[in-house]
Amino acid sequence: MHLVFAYIDPGAGSLVIQAIIAGLVSIPFFFRNAIRNTFGRFRRKPTDGAAATGSSASADKGAANSDSE
Amino acid sequence: MTDRPAAVREPGSYRDPSGFVFRRDGVLYRQINASFADDWAAFESSGLHTALVSEGILVADEPASVDLAPEPGAVAVIQPDEIGFISHPFEWSFSQLKDAALLTLRAQSMAGERGMTLRDASAYNVQFRDGKAVLIDTLSFERAAGDQPWKPYRQFCENFLAPLALMAHRDGRLGQLLRTWVDGVPLDLASELLPRRTRFLSPGLAAHVHLHARAQRQHAGESTPDGATAPRAVTMSETRRLALLDHLRRTVEGLKLPAQGTVWADYADQTSYSEAGTTSKEALVRRQLEAVAAEGGRRAWDIGANTGRYSAIAADAGFWVLALDIDWAAVERHYLALRATGERRIMPLLADIAEPSPGIGWANAERAPLIDRSNADVVIALALVHHLAIGRNVPLPMISRLMARLSPHLIIEWVPKSDRMVERLLAAREDVFADYSPEGFRAAFRTDFEIVEETPIEDSGRVLFRMRRHP
Numbered sequence: 134m135h136l137v138f139a140y141i142d143p144g145a146g147s148l149v150i151q152a153i154i155a156g157l158v159s160i161p162f163f164f165r166n167a168i169r170n171t172f173g174r175f176r177r178k179p180t181d182g183a184a185a186t187g188s189s190a191s192a193d194k195g196a197a198n199s200d201s202e
Numbered sequence: 203m204t205d206r207p208a209a210v211r212e213p214g215s216y217r218d219p220s221g222f223v224f225r226r227d228g229v230l231y232r233q234i235n236a237s238f239a240d241d242w243a244a245f246e247s248s249g250l251h252t253a254l255v256s257e258g259i260l261v262a263d264e265p266a267s268v269d270l271a272p273e274p275g276a277v278a279v280i281q282p283d284e285i286g287f288i289s290h291p292f293e294w295s296f297s298q299l300k301d302a303a304l305l306t307l308r309a310q311s312m313a314g315e316r317g318m319t320l321r322d323a324s325a326y327n328v329q330f331r332d333g334k335a336v337l338i339d340t341l342s343f344e345r346a347a348g349d350q351p352w353k354p355y356r357q358f359c360e361n362f363l364a365p366l367a368l369m370a371h372r373d374g375r376l377g378q379l380l381r382t383w384v385d386g387v388p389l390d391l392a393s394e395l396l397p398r399r400t401r402f403l404s405p406g407l408a409a410h411v412h413l414h415a416r417a418q419r420q421h422a423g424e425s426t427p428d429g430a431t432a433p434r435a436v437t438m439s440e441t442r443r444l445a446l447l448d449h450l451r452r453t454v455e456g457l458k459l460p461a462q463g464t465v466w467a468d469y470a471d472q473t474s475y476s477e478a479g480t481t482s483k484e485a486l487v488r489r490q491l492e493a494v495a496a497e498g499g500r501r502a503w504d505i506g507a508n509t510g511r512y513s514a515i516a517a518d519a520g521f522w523v524l525a526l527d528i529d530w531a532a533v534e535r536h537y538l539a540l541r542a543t544g545e546r547r548i549m550p551l552l553a554d555i556a557e558p559s560p561g562i563g564w565a566n567a568e569r570a571p572l573i574d575r576s577n578a579d580v581v582i583a584l585a586l587v588h589h590l591a592i593g594r595n596v597p598l599p600m601i602s603r604l605m606a607r608l609s610p611h612l613i614i615e616w617v618p619k620s621d622r623m624v625e626r627l628l629a630a631r632e633d634v635f636a637d638y639s640p641e642g643f644r645a646a647f648r649t650d651f652e653i654v655e656e657t658p659i660e661d662s663g664r665v666l667f668r669m670r671r672h673p
Binding site: 139140141142143144145146147148149150151152154155156157158159162163 | 217218219220321322351352353354355356357359409410413414416417418419420421422436437438439441442443444445446448449
Protein backbone atom coordinates (compact mmCIF):
# COMPACT_ATOMS: atom_id res chain seq x y z
CA MET A 134 0.00 0.00 0.00
CA HIS A 135 1.21 3.43 -0.85
CA LEU A 136 -0.63 5.96 1.21
CA VAL A 137 0.11 9.58 0.63
CA PHE A 138 1.13 11.49 3.72
CA ALA A 139 1.01 15.25 3.55
CA TYR A 140 0.25 18.01 6.00
CA ILE A 141 -2.16 19.48 3.50
CA ASP A 142 -5.03 17.27 2.41
CA PRO A 143 -4.21 16.16 -1.13
CA GLY A 144 -7.84 15.05 -1.57
CA ALA A 145 -8.79 11.52 -2.54
CA GLY A 146 -10.51 12.56 -5.76
CA SER A 147 -7.62 14.85 -6.67
CA LEU A 148 -5.13 11.99 -6.34
CA VAL A 149 -7.21 9.64 -8.48
CA ILE A 150 -7.91 12.14 -11.25
CA GLN A 151 -4.30 13.33 -11.17
CA ALA A 152 -3.12 9.80 -11.95
CA ILE A 153 -5.63 9.43 -14.77
CA ILE A 154 -4.81 12.81 -16.34
CA ALA A 155 -1.08 12.16 -15.97
CA GLY A 156 -1.53 8.84 -17.79
CA LEU A 157 -3.32 10.55 -20.66
CA VAL A 158 -0.99 13.49 -21.07
CA SER A 159 2.12 11.35 -20.79
CA ILE A 160 1.44 9.98 -24.31
CA PRO A 161 1.76 13.31 -26.19
CA PHE A 162 4.48 14.27 -23.71
CA PHE A 163 6.50 11.21 -24.68
CA PHE A 164 6.14 11.86 -28.41
CA ARG A 165 6.91 15.55 -28.10
CA ASN A 166 10.10 14.75 -26.27
CA ALA A 167 11.00 12.08 -28.81
CA ILE A 168 10.50 14.56 -31.67
CA ARG A 169 12.45 17.24 -29.84
CA ASN A 170 15.32 14.86 -29.21
CA THR A 171 15.43 13.81 -32.85
CA PHE A 172 15.17 17.24 -34.46
CA GLY A 173 16.89 19.05 -31.63
CA ARG A 174 20.11 17.27 -32.61
CA PHE A 175 20.16 19.08 -35.94
CA ARG A 176 18.99 22.36 -34.56
CA ARG A 177 21.33 22.62 -31.65
CA LYS A 178 24.62 22.58 -33.57
CA PRO A 179 24.71 26.25 -34.63
CA THR A 180 23.65 27.46 -31.17
CA ASP A 181 26.60 25.61 -29.68
CA GLY A 182 28.91 27.69 -31.79
CA ALA A 183 27.16 30.84 -30.66
CA ALA A 184 27.20 29.75 -27.03
CA ALA A 185 30.91 29.01 -27.20
CA THR A 186 31.63 32.64 -27.99
CA GLY A 187 29.25 33.76 -25.24
CA SER A 188 30.31 33.82 -21.64
CA SER A 189 29.92 32.06 -18.30
CA ALA A 190 26.98 30.14 -16.91
CA SER A 191 24.50 30.09 -19.78
CA ALA A 192 27.14 28.96 -22.27
CA ASP A 193 28.32 26.23 -19.90
CA LYS A 194 24.77 25.05 -19.39
CA GLY A 195 24.10 24.93 -23.13
CA ALA A 196 27.24 22.92 -23.67
CA ALA A 197 26.42 20.54 -20.84
CA ASN A 198 22.96 19.89 -22.25
CA SER A 199 24.13 19.11 -25.75
CA ASP A 200 26.92 16.89 -24.48
CA SER A 201 24.55 14.60 -22.62
CA GLU A 202 23.37 11.65 -24.64
CA MET B 203 19.41 33.64 28.05
CA THR B 204 16.39 34.89 29.94
CA ASP B 205 16.80 38.53 28.99
CA ARG B 206 16.67 37.98 25.26
CA PRO B 207 13.68 39.56 23.47
CA ALA B 208 10.49 37.49 23.39
CA ALA B 209 9.63 35.62 20.23
CA VAL B 210 6.38 36.31 18.43
CA ARG B 211 5.09 33.67 16.08
CA GLU B 212 3.81 34.98 12.74
CA PRO B 213 0.03 34.54 12.76
CA GLY B 214 -0.06 32.97 9.29
CA SER B 215 2.51 30.30 10.16
CA TYR B 216 0.66 27.50 11.91
CA ARG B 217 -0.34 24.83 9.41
CA ASP B 218 2.93 23.04 8.88
CA PRO B 219 4.22 20.93 11.80
CA SER B 220 7.74 20.92 10.36
CA GLY B 221 8.50 24.47 11.39
CA PHE B 222 7.24 28.01 11.64
CA VAL B 223 8.17 31.65 11.21
CA PHE B 224 8.64 33.99 14.14
CA ARG B 225 10.08 37.36 15.01
CA ARG B 226 12.51 38.16 17.75
CA ASP B 227 13.43 41.79 18.27
CA GLY B 228 11.78 42.60 14.96
CA VAL B 229 13.98 40.14 13.05
CA LEU B 230 12.32 37.40 11.01
CA TYR B 231 13.42 33.80 11.68
CA ARG B 232 12.23 30.33 10.79
CA GLN B 233 12.42 27.38 13.18
CA ILE B 234 12.91 23.95 11.62
CA ASN B 235 11.70 21.04 13.72
CA ALA B 236 13.39 17.70 14.35
CA SER B 237 10.53 15.91 12.57
CA PHE B 238 11.71 17.58 9.36
CA ALA B 239 15.46 17.15 9.94
CA ASP B 240 16.03 14.50 7.24
CA ASP B 241 14.17 16.45 4.57
CA TRP B 242 15.99 19.63 5.53
CA ALA B 243 19.32 17.80 5.24
CA ALA B 244 18.31 16.43 1.83
CA PHE B 245 17.25 19.91 0.72
CA GLU B 246 20.80 21.07 1.44
CA SER B 247 22.74 18.04 0.22
CA SER B 248 20.80 17.74 -3.05
CA GLY B 249 21.97 21.22 -3.98
CA LEU B 250 18.35 22.31 -4.43
CA HIS B 251 18.53 25.00 -1.77
CA THR B 252 21.54 26.66 -3.42
CA ALA B 253 20.12 26.27 -6.93
CA LEU B 254 16.76 27.82 -6.04
CA VAL B 255 18.33 30.76 -4.27
CA SER B 256 20.91 31.43 -6.97
CA GLU B 257 18.21 31.42 -9.66
CA GLY B 258 16.17 33.88 -7.60
CA ILE B 259 13.29 31.41 -7.21
CA LEU B 260 13.51 31.18 -3.43
CA VAL B 261 14.39 33.92 -0.92
CA ALA B 262 17.90 33.63 0.41
CA ASP B 263 18.50 32.82 4.06
CA GLU B 264 21.33 32.75 6.56
CA PRO B 265 21.79 30.10 9.21
CA ALA B 266 21.08 31.47 12.68
CA SER B 267 21.75 30.14 16.17
CA VAL B 268 19.44 27.28 17.13
CA ASP B 269 19.27 28.91 20.59
CA LEU B 270 16.92 31.45 19.07
CA ALA B 271 14.24 28.79 18.60
CA PRO B 272 11.22 29.74 20.70
CA GLU B 273 9.78 26.24 20.93
CA PRO B 274 11.29 22.85 21.78
CA GLY B 275 12.17 20.38 19.04
CA ALA B 276 14.21 22.68 16.81
CA VAL B 277 17.10 21.30 14.76
CA ALA B 278 17.88 24.56 13.03
CA VAL B 279 16.93 28.21 12.83
CA ILE B 280 17.38 30.26 9.71
CA GLN B 281 17.06 33.97 9.06
CA PRO B 282 15.38 34.50 5.68
CA ASP B 283 15.73 37.73 3.70
CA GLU B 284 12.69 39.76 4.50
CA ILE B 285 10.24 40.89 1.83
CA GLY B 286 9.57 44.62 2.26
CA PHE B 287 5.86 44.47 1.60
CA ILE B 288 3.71 41.34 1.90
CA SER B 289 0.93 41.24 -0.68
CA HIS B 290 -1.99 38.83 -0.93
CA PRO B 291 -2.89 36.87 -4.08
CA PHE B 292 -6.26 38.61 -4.44
CA GLU B 293 -4.35 41.89 -4.60
CA TRP B 294 -2.51 40.73 -7.71
CA SER B 295 -3.55 41.22 -11.28
CA PHE B 296 -3.94 38.32 -13.68
CA SER B 297 -0.33 38.31 -14.86
CA GLN B 298 1.04 38.61 -11.35
CA LEU B 299 -0.91 35.50 -10.34
CA LYS B 300 0.13 33.77 -13.54
CA ASP B 301 3.81 34.53 -12.92
CA ALA B 302 3.42 33.21 -9.38
CA ALA B 303 1.86 30.01 -10.78
CA LEU B 304 4.67 29.49 -13.28
CA LEU B 305 7.25 30.13 -10.56
CA THR B 306 5.64 27.42 -8.43
CA LEU B 307 5.78 24.93 -11.31
CA ARG B 308 9.39 25.88 -12.04
CA ALA B 309 10.30 25.26 -8.41
CA GLN B 310 8.66 21.83 -8.56
CA SER B 311 10.49 21.02 -11.77
CA MET B 312 13.86 21.98 -10.27
CA ALA B 313 13.04 19.96 -7.15
CA GLY B 314 12.13 16.94 -9.27
CA GLU B 315 15.51 17.03 -11.01
CA ARG B 316 17.17 16.66 -7.62
CA GLY B 317 15.04 13.95 -6.08
CA MET B 318 12.96 16.41 -4.11
CA THR B 319 9.40 17.65 -4.43
CA LEU B 320 7.38 20.72 -3.55
CA ARG B 321 4.98 19.73 -0.81
CA ASP B 322 2.64 22.67 -0.92
CA ALA B 323 1.52 25.10 -3.59
CA SER B 324 -0.21 27.90 -1.75
CA ALA B 325 -0.25 31.19 -3.61
CA TYR B 326 0.61 32.84 -0.29
CA ASN B 327 4.03 31.18 -0.51
CA VAL B 328 4.84 33.51 -3.38
CA GLN B 329 5.69 37.17 -2.92
CA PHE B 330 6.97 39.90 -5.20
CA ARG B 331 10.42 41.34 -4.68
CA ASP B 332 12.29 43.67 -7.04
CA GLY B 333 9.53 43.25 -9.60
CA LYS B 334 9.71 39.46 -9.64
CA ALA B 335 7.84 36.60 -8.06
CA VAL B 336 9.81 34.65 -5.45
CA LEU B 337 8.99 31.73 -3.15
CA ILE B 338 9.22 32.58 0.53
CA ASP B 339 8.58 29.20 2.16
CA THR B 340 12.00 27.62 2.55
CA LEU B 341 10.41 24.55 4.18
CA SER B 342 8.26 23.70 1.16
CA PHE B 343 10.58 20.97 -0.13
CA GLU B 344 10.83 17.34 0.91
CA ARG B 345 12.37 14.14 -0.44
CA ALA B 346 10.34 12.68 -3.28
CA ALA B 347 9.12 9.11 -2.91
CA GLY B 348 9.67 7.37 -6.23
CA ASP B 349 6.15 6.60 -7.30
CA GLN B 350 3.98 9.15 -5.55
CA PRO B 351 1.63 11.62 -7.21
CA TRP B 352 2.20 15.34 -6.75
CA LYS B 353 0.57 16.03 -3.39
CA PRO B 354 -0.19 19.73 -3.85
CA TYR B 355 -1.88 19.14 -7.23
CA ARG B 356 -5.26 20.04 -5.81
CA GLN B 357 -3.85 23.06 -4.01
CA PHE B 358 -2.20 24.27 -7.21
CA CYS B 359 -5.47 23.99 -9.13
CA GLU B 360 -7.43 25.79 -6.43
CA ASN B 361 -4.87 28.50 -5.71
CA PHE B 362 -3.74 29.27 -9.23
CA LEU B 363 -5.41 27.50 -12.10
CA ALA B 364 -9.06 28.03 -11.14
CA PRO B 365 -8.81 31.78 -10.44
CA LEU B 366 -6.64 32.35 -13.53
CA ALA B 367 -9.09 30.44 -15.72
CA LEU B 368 -12.03 32.40 -14.32
CA MET B 369 -10.25 35.69 -14.95
CA ALA B 370 -9.29 34.70 -18.48
CA HIS B 371 -12.56 33.09 -19.53
CA ARG B 372 -15.20 34.86 -17.44
CA ASP B 373 -14.22 38.17 -15.85
CA GLY B 374 -11.00 39.78 -14.65
CA ARG B 375 -12.63 40.66 -11.33
CA LEU B 376 -13.08 37.04 -10.33
CA GLY B 377 -9.58 36.94 -8.85
CA GLN B 378 -11.39 38.42 -5.86
CA LEU B 379 -12.79 34.98 -5.08
CA LEU B 380 -9.41 34.32 -3.45
CA ARG B 381 -10.36 36.87 -0.85
CA THR B 382 -13.27 34.72 0.30
CA TRP B 383 -11.49 31.38 -0.10
CA VAL B 384 -8.08 31.78 1.52
CA ASP B 385 -7.20 28.17 0.63
CA GLY B 386 -8.12 28.57 -3.01
CA VAL B 387 -11.24 28.67 -5.17
CA PRO B 388 -13.32 25.48 -4.77
CA LEU B 389 -13.12 23.59 -8.04
CA ASP B 390 -16.83 22.77 -8.19
CA LEU B 391 -17.53 26.49 -8.04
CA ALA B 392 -14.92 27.27 -10.68
CA SER B 393 -16.30 24.52 -12.88
CA GLU B 394 -19.79 25.94 -12.55
CA LEU B 395 -18.73 29.51 -13.26
CA LEU B 396 -16.52 28.80 -16.25
CA PRO B 397 -18.16 29.02 -19.67
CA ARG B 398 -19.34 25.70 -21.10
CA ARG B 399 -16.92 25.93 -24.00
CA THR B 400 -14.00 25.42 -21.59
CA ARG B 401 -15.25 21.84 -21.07
CA PHE B 402 -14.74 20.98 -24.72
CA LEU B 403 -12.35 23.45 -26.27
CA SER B 404 -9.73 23.71 -23.55
CA PRO B 405 -8.26 20.30 -22.73
CA GLY B 406 -6.26 21.72 -19.81
CA LEU B 407 -9.27 23.24 -18.08
CA ALA B 408 -11.48 20.30 -18.99
CA ALA B 409 -9.04 18.03 -17.17
CA HIS B 410 -7.65 20.04 -14.27
CA VAL B 411 -10.80 21.98 -13.37
CA HIS B 412 -13.93 20.27 -14.71
CA LEU B 413 -12.97 16.59 -14.42
CA HIS B 414 -11.03 17.34 -11.28
CA ALA B 415 -14.13 18.88 -9.66
CA ARG B 416 -16.15 15.86 -10.69
CA ALA B 417 -13.62 13.45 -9.25
CA GLN B 418 -13.62 15.36 -5.98
CA ARG B 419 -17.39 15.00 -5.79
CA GLN B 420 -17.23 11.29 -6.55
CA HIS B 421 -14.55 10.56 -3.99
CA ALA B 422 -15.81 12.92 -1.32
CA GLY B 423 -15.31 11.45 2.15
CA GLU B 424 -12.77 8.85 1.14
CA SER B 425 -9.94 10.47 3.00
CA THR B 426 -11.82 10.58 6.30
CA PRO B 427 -9.65 9.19 9.09
CA ASP B 428 -12.32 6.97 10.64
CA GLY B 429 -11.42 4.30 8.14
CA ALA B 430 -14.90 3.88 6.67
CA THR B 431 -13.12 3.94 3.37
CA ALA B 432 -9.38 3.99 3.40
CA PRO B 433 -7.49 6.54 1.35
CA ARG B 434 -6.67 5.16 -2.02
CA ALA B 435 -3.27 3.93 -3.01
CA VAL B 436 -2.33 6.02 -6.00
CA THR B 437 1.00 5.59 -7.67
CA MET B 438 2.51 7.50 -10.53
CA SER B 439 5.70 7.01 -12.48
CA GLU B 440 8.29 9.74 -12.81
CA THR B 441 7.45 10.24 -16.51
CA ARG B 442 3.80 10.70 -15.69
CA ARG B 443 4.62 13.18 -12.97
CA LEU B 444 6.73 15.16 -15.43
CA ALA B 445 3.99 14.96 -18.05
CA LEU B 446 1.41 16.24 -15.58
CA LEU B 447 3.63 19.13 -14.60
CA ASP B 448 4.32 19.96 -18.23
CA HIS B 449 0.61 19.89 -18.97
CA LEU B 450 -0.17 22.19 -16.05
CA ARG B 451 2.50 24.61 -17.27
CA ARG B 452 1.08 24.60 -20.81
CA THR B 453 -2.42 25.12 -19.46
CA VAL B 454 -1.35 28.09 -17.34
CA GLU B 455 0.72 29.58 -20.15
CA GLY B 456 -2.22 29.23 -22.51
CA LEU B 457 -4.48 31.37 -20.34
CA LYS B 458 -4.76 34.91 -21.68
CA LEU B 459 -6.97 37.82 -20.78
CA PRO B 460 -9.31 38.94 -23.52
CA ALA B 461 -8.01 42.18 -25.05
CA GLN B 462 -10.31 44.70 -23.47
CA GLY B 463 -9.78 47.88 -21.53
CA THR B 464 -11.90 49.35 -18.80
CA VAL B 465 -12.85 52.92 -18.19
CA TRP B 466 -9.97 53.34 -15.75
CA ALA B 467 -7.17 51.93 -17.80
CA ASP B 468 -7.78 54.61 -20.43
CA TYR B 469 -8.17 57.28 -17.79
CA ALA B 470 -4.63 58.64 -18.02
CA ASP B 471 -5.28 59.62 -21.62
CA GLN B 472 -8.51 61.48 -20.90
CA THR B 473 -7.93 63.57 -17.81
CA SER B 474 -8.98 67.16 -17.77
CA TYR B 475 -5.35 68.24 -18.05
CA SER B 476 -3.95 70.25 -20.90
CA GLU B 477 -0.37 69.59 -21.93
CA ALA B 478 0.79 72.58 -19.89
CA GLY B 479 -1.18 71.28 -16.92
CA THR B 480 0.42 67.84 -17.16
CA THR B 481 3.93 69.28 -17.38
CA SER B 482 3.24 71.55 -14.43
CA LYS B 483 1.80 68.72 -12.34
CA GLU B 484 4.68 66.36 -13.10
CA ALA B 485 7.28 68.95 -12.18
CA LEU B 486 5.43 69.84 -8.97
CA VAL B 487 4.98 66.24 -7.89
CA ARG B 488 8.66 65.56 -8.55
CA ARG B 489 9.70 68.56 -6.48
CA GLN B 490 7.46 67.57 -3.55
CA LEU B 491 8.73 63.99 -3.64
CA GLU B 492 12.32 65.21 -3.63
CA ALA B 493 11.47 67.31 -0.58
CA VAL B 494 10.13 64.22 1.22
CA ALA B 495 13.16 62.19 0.10
CA ALA B 496 15.41 64.90 1.54
CA GLU B 497 13.71 64.32 4.89
CA GLY B 498 14.59 60.62 4.69
CA GLY B 499 11.52 59.23 2.90
CA ARG B 500 12.22 55.97 1.07
CA ARG B 501 8.88 54.24 0.48
CA ALA B 502 5.85 55.72 -1.22
CA TRP B 503 2.29 54.50 -1.60
CA ASP B 504 0.79 55.90 -4.77
CA ILE B 505 -2.95 55.54 -4.18
CA GLY B 506 -4.99 55.61 -7.36
CA ALA B 507 -1.85 55.02 -9.40
CA ASN B 508 -3.69 53.97 -12.55
CA THR B 509 -1.01 52.76 -14.95
CA GLY B 510 1.77 54.41 -13.00
CA ARG B 511 2.67 57.78 -14.54
CA TYR B 512 3.43 59.29 -11.13
CA SER B 513 4.73 56.06 -9.61
CA ALA B 514 7.55 56.30 -12.16
CA ILE B 515 8.31 59.84 -11.05
CA ALA B 516 8.41 58.66 -7.44
CA ALA B 517 10.76 55.80 -8.37
CA ASP B 518 13.01 58.28 -10.17
CA ALA B 519 13.03 60.42 -7.04
CA GLY B 520 14.51 57.41 -5.22
CA PHE B 521 11.42 55.78 -3.73
CA TRP B 522 10.31 52.17 -3.60
CA VAL B 523 6.69 52.51 -4.70
CA LEU B 524 3.53 50.56 -3.97
CA ALA B 525 1.21 51.54 -6.81
CA LEU B 526 -2.35 50.84 -5.71
CA ASP B 527 -5.33 50.98 -7.98
CA ILE B 528 -8.92 49.89 -7.73
CA ASP B 529 -9.09 48.64 -11.32
CA TRP B 530 -7.66 45.25 -12.20
CA ALA B 531 -7.08 46.23 -15.82
CA ALA B 532 -5.00 49.25 -14.81
CA VAL B 533 -2.95 47.11 -12.39
CA GLU B 534 -2.51 44.50 -15.10
CA ARG B 535 -1.34 47.05 -17.65
CA HIS B 536 0.98 48.62 -15.12
CA TYR B 537 2.52 45.27 -14.14
CA LEU B 538 3.05 44.23 -17.77
CA ALA B 539 4.68 47.58 -18.60
CA LEU B 540 7.02 47.32 -15.60
CA ARG B 541 7.87 43.70 -16.38
CA ALA B 542 8.69 44.62 -19.98
CA THR B 543 11.11 47.36 -18.92
CA GLY B 544 12.59 45.43 -15.99
CA GLU B 545 11.60 48.15 -13.52
CA ARG B 546 12.19 46.75 -10.03
CA ARG B 547 11.24 49.57 -7.69
CA ILE B 548 7.49 49.64 -8.30
CA MET B 549 4.98 47.07 -7.06
CA PRO B 550 1.49 47.37 -8.60
CA LEU B 551 -1.29 46.26 -6.27
CA LEU B 552 -5.01 45.83 -6.75
CA ALA B 553 -6.76 47.54 -3.84
CA ASP B 554 -9.63 49.86 -3.10
CA ILE B 555 -8.57 52.38 -0.47
CA ALA B 556 -12.23 53.05 0.35
CA GLU B 557 -12.62 49.37 1.23
CA PRO B 558 -9.11 48.05 1.88
CA SER B 559 -8.29 44.33 2.19
CA PRO B 560 -9.46 43.15 5.61
CA GLY B 561 -7.65 40.74 7.93
CA ILE B 562 -8.61 37.25 6.78
CA GLY B 563 -8.03 33.62 7.66
CA TRP B 564 -7.79 32.22 11.18
CA ALA B 565 -8.92 34.71 13.83
CA ASN B 566 -8.86 37.41 11.13
CA ALA B 567 -5.13 37.51 11.76
CA GLU B 568 -3.64 35.02 9.32
CA ARG B 569 -3.38 37.56 6.51
CA ALA B 570 -3.00 41.13 7.67
CA PRO B 571 -5.29 43.99 6.62
CA LEU B 572 -3.90 46.40 4.05
CA ILE B 573 -3.86 49.36 6.44
CA ASP B 574 -1.73 47.42 8.96
CA ARG B 575 0.79 46.62 6.24
CA SER B 576 1.56 50.27 5.55
CA ASN B 577 5.28 50.88 5.32
CA ALA B 578 4.87 54.22 3.58
CA ASP B 579 6.92 57.27 4.37
CA VAL B 580 4.72 59.24 2.01
CA VAL B 581 1.30 58.77 0.47
CA ILE B 582 0.76 60.20 -2.99
CA ALA B 583 -2.93 60.88 -3.58
CA LEU B 584 -3.36 62.50 -6.97
CA ALA B 585 -6.78 62.93 -8.55
CA LEU B 586 -8.17 60.85 -5.69
CA VAL B 587 -9.90 63.09 -3.18
CA HIS B 588 -13.02 63.70 -5.32
CA HIS B 589 -13.47 59.98 -5.93
CA LEU B 590 -13.49 59.37 -2.18
CA ALA B 591 -15.36 62.48 -1.03
CA ILE B 592 -17.96 62.63 -3.78
CA GLY B 593 -17.83 59.25 -5.51
CA ARG B 594 -17.92 57.31 -2.23
CA ASN B 595 -19.43 59.91 0.15
CA VAL B 596 -16.47 59.82 2.56
CA PRO B 597 -16.33 63.06 4.64
CA LEU B 598 -13.04 64.96 4.21
CA PRO B 599 -11.99 64.64 7.90
CA MET B 600 -12.22 60.84 7.58
CA ILE B 601 -10.03 60.89 4.48
CA SER B 602 -7.48 62.96 6.36
CA ARG B 603 -7.52 60.53 9.31
CA LEU B 604 -6.90 57.53 7.08
CA MET B 605 -4.03 59.25 5.27
CA ALA B 606 -2.52 60.13 8.66
CA ARG B 607 -2.73 56.47 9.69
CA LEU B 608 -0.93 55.41 6.54
CA SER B 609 2.09 57.69 6.54
CA PRO B 610 3.79 60.75 8.03
CA HIS B 611 3.97 62.64 4.73
CA LEU B 612 1.22 63.32 2.26
CA ILE B 613 1.25 64.71 -1.26
CA ILE B 614 -2.36 65.29 -2.20
CA GLU B 615 -4.12 66.99 -5.05
CA TRP B 616 -7.17 69.13 -4.42
CA VAL B 617 -9.75 68.84 -7.18
CA PRO B 618 -12.36 71.63 -7.07
CA LYS B 619 -16.06 71.24 -7.76
CA SER B 620 -15.67 73.22 -10.97
CA ASP B 621 -13.37 70.50 -12.34
CA ARG B 622 -14.72 68.53 -15.28
CA MET B 623 -14.14 65.22 -13.49
CA VAL B 624 -16.07 66.37 -10.43
CA GLU B 625 -18.86 67.74 -12.61
CA ARG B 626 -19.06 64.31 -14.17
CA LEU B 627 -19.36 62.66 -10.73
CA LEU B 628 -22.11 65.10 -9.77
CA ALA B 629 -23.91 64.94 -13.10
CA ALA B 630 -26.56 62.43 -12.09
CA ARG B 631 -26.91 63.11 -8.40
CA GLU B 632 -27.76 65.74 -5.85
CA ASP B 633 -24.86 67.85 -4.59
CA VAL B 634 -24.91 67.03 -0.88
CA PHE B 635 -21.28 68.05 -0.42
CA ALA B 636 -21.46 71.53 1.07
CA ASP B 637 -18.10 71.08 2.84
CA TYR B 638 -16.33 70.13 -0.38
CA SER B 639 -14.46 73.40 -0.81
CA PRO B 640 -10.83 74.51 -0.55
CA GLU B 641 -11.55 75.88 2.93
CA GLY B 642 -13.32 72.70 4.02
CA PHE B 643 -10.42 70.65 2.64
CA ARG B 644 -7.76 72.67 4.46
CA ALA B 645 -9.72 72.65 7.72
CA ALA B 646 -10.26 68.89 7.55
CA PHE B 647 -6.61 68.06 6.89
CA ARG B 648 -5.20 70.58 9.40
CA THR B 649 -6.59 68.38 12.18
CA ASP B 650 -4.03 65.69 11.35
CA PHE B 651 -1.42 67.48 9.24
CA GLU B 652 0.58 70.65 8.93
CA ILE B 653 0.30 72.05 5.41
CA VAL B 654 3.92 72.55 4.33
CA GLU B 655 3.37 73.75 0.80
CA GLU B 656 0.43 74.45 -1.45
CA THR B 657 0.88 75.19 -5.15
CA PRO B 658 -1.73 75.68 -7.87
CA ILE B 659 -1.33 73.38 -10.84
CA GLU B 660 -1.18 75.43 -14.01
CA ASP B 661 -4.15 75.58 -16.30
CA SER B 662 -6.40 73.34 -14.18
CA GLY B 663 -7.88 74.95 -11.07
CA ARG B 664 -6.40 72.10 -9.04
CA VAL B 665 -3.93 72.56 -6.17
CA LEU B 666 -1.10 70.31 -5.03
CA PHE B 667 -0.52 70.12 -1.27
CA ARG B 668 2.41 68.71 0.65
CA MET B 669 1.60 67.96 4.27
CA ARG B 670 3.42 66.63 7.31
CA ARG B 671 1.60 64.68 10.01
CA HIS B 672 1.41 66.35 13.43
CA PRO B 673 3.90 64.73 15.78
